[in-house]
Amino acid sequence: MAATDFAVDAYRHEALDTVGSTNSEAMDRARAGDPGLLWLTAERQETGRGRRGRNWVSERGNLYASLLVVDPAPQAMTASLPLVAALGVHGAISRVMADHDNEIAIKWPNDILIDRRKVCGILLEAERLADGRLAVVIGMGVNVTTGPDDAPYPIARVSDYVAGADPATLFAHLFETMAQELQIWDRGRGLAETVARWRSAACGINERITVNLAHEQVPGIFVGIDDAGMLKLETKDGLRSFAAGDVFFDNGIG
Template identity: 50%
Template sequence: MGTNGGGEYSLDAFRHLALGEVTSTNSECLRAAREGDPGMLWITAERQTAGRGRRGRHWASEGGNLYASLLLLDPSDAALLSSLPLAVSVAVHATLKSVLPSTAEALEIKWPNDVLIGRKKACGILLEAEMLASGQRAVVAGIGINIRYRPEDAPYGVTSLSEQGVSQGADELFACLYREMAWALKLWDHGRGVAEVTRLWREAACGIGGLIRVNLPDRSLDGRFVGIDDQGLLILEAEGRQQLIAAGDVFLL
């Protein structure tokens, strides 16, 4: 365990650096880690010029949305790290739940960590890790939330919080995220609290029991989404057998 090992994720344990325009908040966090930052650092930006999504995809980053990344050093043993994205998505789900009006469409999580409103993507979450010269593992959780602006050319349904009746701006939303992430990480407890995190994740999940397509780097699989196991791996039932999937893009059929 590194800097955060054993320490509580209390609100005053985190620091926040607010920037104007950056390439990406994830890149800024990783740079800070290489320069010796002790972690527990939030970096937010008004705009990103090179925001990225999963598998290096471009993430549109106009002003008026929330772009935030959290740097953690050695947040858990390597074997328990795969459940961290679930904790992050539970925190983002709780954040949006706290600001969405009762008239908004259904708020759900799509595996592993897309947060959807009315089955439309409202948020992108990207976790990246890097081994540092010190031997510590830097883990960055990047979160982009569509508040005022959403991409017009996305290949899937997208929405923004303003379209759903939310009046809060990026600063107010970040204050909620800051609080909910501290709560979720405390619950996760360096990977030891994964059972409670997966329980909350399942309560918010969309598509369990339905047919899905999972796009892997080399092929696509269609089957029934059974759920997730206790480490957060997707359970897919296809051709009469169940298989566990650690990473992939999921489409509801």
């Protein structure tokens, strides 16, 4: 699969009404032999989920989408796909809000914020299939017209800023911007450019944050990401790097 294989006209899209989870449905398609570059969108999810199995509220009015890619890169390079995914969604939301001055930024590794309020979560899942192929599903939920009432952090809806915002219009942009970012990434060969683009869209560099791990909370200064996309944190004990974790800013944004 070369960069040209990620050209926008190579993708297929299937719009569904109600599913358990677009991610689960996409992985089922992969197990059944789908070649990938398949977008699935749904009006509503009954069992949507976020990172670490958290429930994702999935009522009508928002964008629920998953992209299936198969053998997208050598396995060592797939760890950088969250950066690509974040840039794709960031680009789509930026297009919809092109006439507005609000800050649209990425919180490591791939949450999208509008004015420091979370508008999108992204979940990537991978599975080695029986035939040896590596299936990767890039799932995203964007608050377009609704949002959770009980989130432990400030949330945003695109419609808070853009009158008449709708999931279909946002997805039309996402269909293009994700293809563009995957072409730039080029199976990992363009990782340096992807990292540079991610840094330019990042939120909170040089600010105090806490990285929450399964059994540890690590405070420090977020100094950016390294050339592989790992978070760099200046702690009281020196510089540490993280491949995964939940980031919370000192002002409570998580």
